[in-house]
Amino acid sequence: MxxxxxxxxxxxxxxxxxxxxxxxxxxxxxxxxxxxxxxxxxxxxxxxxxxxxxxxxxxxxxxxxxxxxxxxxxxxxxxxxxxxxxxxxxxxxxxxxxxxxxxxxxxxxxxxxxxxxxxxxxxxxxxxxxxxxxxxxxxxxxxxxxxxxxxxxxxxxxxxxxxxxxxxxxxxxxxxxxxxxxxxxxDVAVGTLSTRITSQLQSLQGLHLRLRDIGQYLQKVLDHELPVNHAILGNLQDVFNLLPNLSTPPTTPRISGGAPEPQMENSELARAMSIKTNDQLMAIYLSSLIRAITAFHDLIENKIQNRQQQEENESKKEQEANAAKNDKEGTKKADGTANGEQKEEQGKEKPKKG
The missing domain is CATH 3.40.140.10 (Cytidine Deaminase, domain 2)
Known part of the structure; x- marks a missing residue:
C-alpha cells in the first residue's frame, strides 16, 4: 500500500x-x-x-x-x-x-x-x-x-x-x-580542560557541517535540481522559529508619493531581547553576590568561633597550670611540716638517754 x-x-x-x-x-x-x-x-x-x-x-x-x-x-x-x-x-x-x-x-x-x-x-x-x-x-x-x-x-x-x-x-x-x-x-597526558574544549570545538564543527548541508540542499531546490519536499521545509521552518528574530526588513516607501519612511529595524524586539537578557544576567549577578556575601559571613563566623575556642583552650590550660603549681607548693609545705615534727621528736628523746 x-x-x-x-x-x-x-x-x-x-x-x-x-x-x-x-x-x-x-x-x-x-x-x-x-x-x-x-x-x-x-x-x-x-x-x-x-x-x-x-x-x-x-x-x-x-x-x-x-x-x-x-x-x-x-x-x-x-x-x-x-x-x-x-x-x-x-x-x-x-x-x-x-x-x-x-x-x-x-x-x-x-x-x-x-x-x-x-x-x-x-x-x-x-x-x-x-x-x-x-x-x-x-x-x-x-x-x-x-x-x-x-x-x-x-x-x-x-x-x-x-x-x-x-x-x-x-x-x-x-x-x-x-x-x-x-x-x-x-591519552592521560591530555587534561580535562583541553578535552572539554576539543569536544565543544567538534560540536561546533558538526553544527557548521549541518548548516552547510542545509544551505546546499536549499540552493539545489532553488536551482530546480531537487524537487520541493514540504516535510523538510516544515522541519527547517520549525528550526528557524526557534531563533530570536531581532530585526525585520526595512519599510517600503509610501504609495501616496510622499517621502519614503526612514528604514528602521525592529528596535522594539531588539530592546525586549536586551531587557530580557539583562534581567537574566541581573538575577545571576545577584545570586552570585548573595552567595559570596553568605560565604564571607560564614568565614567571619568561623574565625570568631575559632578565636573563642582558642581563648577558651588557653584559659583552660592556664587554669590547669595554676592548679598544678598550687598542688606542687602544697606538697612542699606538707613535706616541710612533717620534717620539722620529726626533728622535734628526736630532740625530746635525746635527754632521756642522758
Whole structure:
C-alpha cells in the first residue's frame, strides 16, 4: 500500500536511539572482516520498537558478500540470522529483531532488496548506516525506513528510503562500562580542560557541517535540481522559529508619493531581547553576590568561633597550670611540716638517754 504524506512525515519524525554498544560492535565487525578494503559489513539490529520511538540496544554480525561490479548480486546467510535470533531471544526476550545495519557510508543500490528480505522477520525493518570511518564530525549513524513514495505527477509509485533522526544514548549501566573502556584508551597526558574544549570545538564543527548541508540542499531546490519536499521545509521552518528574530526588513516607501519612511529595524524586539537578557544576567549577578556575601559571613563566623575556642583552650590550660603549681607548693609545705615534727621528736628523746 503506498504511503501517504502523513505516514512519511510520521516516519521522518520518529526518534531512533542507538546504544554505544551497537557502534562498538559494528566497528569491531568491520575491523575484523573488511578493514583496508572497500567492502561493507552487514549485521542485524536488536531492540524495541514502540511506534513513536525505536531503541536499538544490541546487534550481531551476519555473513554477507556482494559483487562490487554488479550490485544486484549479493548473498546473505538466512539460516545464520534465524539461529542467532533464536539464541538472543532465549537470553533476552525483550530484544527483538527490528532491522539491520551496514557500514555504508552511503545507501547502495541493493539496499531496498536486502530490506525487503528482512520483512520476513519484522514488518517495517529499520536500516541504520554506521560510518565506521567518519571523515566529518557528528553522529556517525543515519537511520532510514522504506516507504512507497507517491509522485506528484500521478505516475507509478516507487520504493524509497525516508531518513529519520537518530541519536546516540546509553543506559546508566552501559554508560559506566563504555566510560571505563574509553578511559583505558584515552591519552592521560591530555587534561580535562583541553578535552572539554576539543569536544565543544567538534560540536561546533558538526553544527557548521549541518548548516552547510542545509544551505546546499536549499540552493539545489532553488536551482530546480531537487524537487520541493514540504516535510523538510516544515522541519527547517520549525528550526528557524526557534531563533530570536531581532530585526525585520526595512519599510517600503509610501504609495501616496510622499517621502519614503526612514528604514528602521525592529528596535522594539531588539530592546525586549536586551531587557530580557539583562534581567537574566541581573538575577545571576545577584545570586552570585548573595552567595559570596553568605560565604564571607560564614568565614567571619568561623574565625570568631575559632578565636573563642582558642581563648577558651588557653584559659583552660592556664587554669590547669595554676592548679598544678598550687598542688606542687602544697606538697612542699606538707613535706616541710612533717620534717620539722620529726626533728622535734628526736630532740625530746635525746635527754632521756642522758
Amino acid at each position: 503506498p504511503a501517504t504524506s502523513a505516514d512519511t512525515l510520521f516516519l521522518a519524525t520518529r526518534t531512533v536511539t542507538v546504544a554505544p554498544l551497537v557502534l562498538l560492535s559494528a566497528a569491531d565487525h568491520y575491523g575484523r572482516t573488511a578493514k583496508g578494503t572497500k567492502k561493507r559489513v552487514v549485521g542485524v539490529l536488536l531492540g524495541e520498537n514502540t511506534g513513536q520511538t525505536v531503541r536499538v540496544s544490541n546487534s550481531f554480525a551476519v555473513p554477507f558478500e556482494e559483487d562490487e561490479k554488479d550490485p544486484s548480486v549479493w548473498f546473505l546467510d538466512h539460516n545464520f540470522i534465524e539461529s542467532m535470533r533464536d539464541m538472543f531471544k532465549k537470553i533476552n526476550a525483550r530484544e527483538k529483531l527490528i532491522g539491520w545495519y551496514h557500514s555504508g557510508p552511503k545507501l547502495r543500490a541493493s539496499d531496498l532488496e536486502i530490506n525487503e528480505l528482512f520483512k520476513r522477520y519484522t514488518p517495517n525493518p529499520l536500516l541504520v548506516i554506521i560510518d565506521v570511518q567518519p571523515k566529518e564530525v557528528g553522529v556517525p549513524t543515519d537511520a532510514y525506513f522504506a516507504v512507497d513514495e507517491i509522485k506528484d505527477d500521478g505516475t507509478t509509485t516507487s520504493r524509497t528510503f525516508v531518513h529519520t533522526p537518530s541519536v546516540i544514548e546509553a543506559e546508566e549501566a552501559e554508560e559506566i562500562g563504555v566510560e571505563h573502556l574509553l578511559r583505558d584508551i584515552r
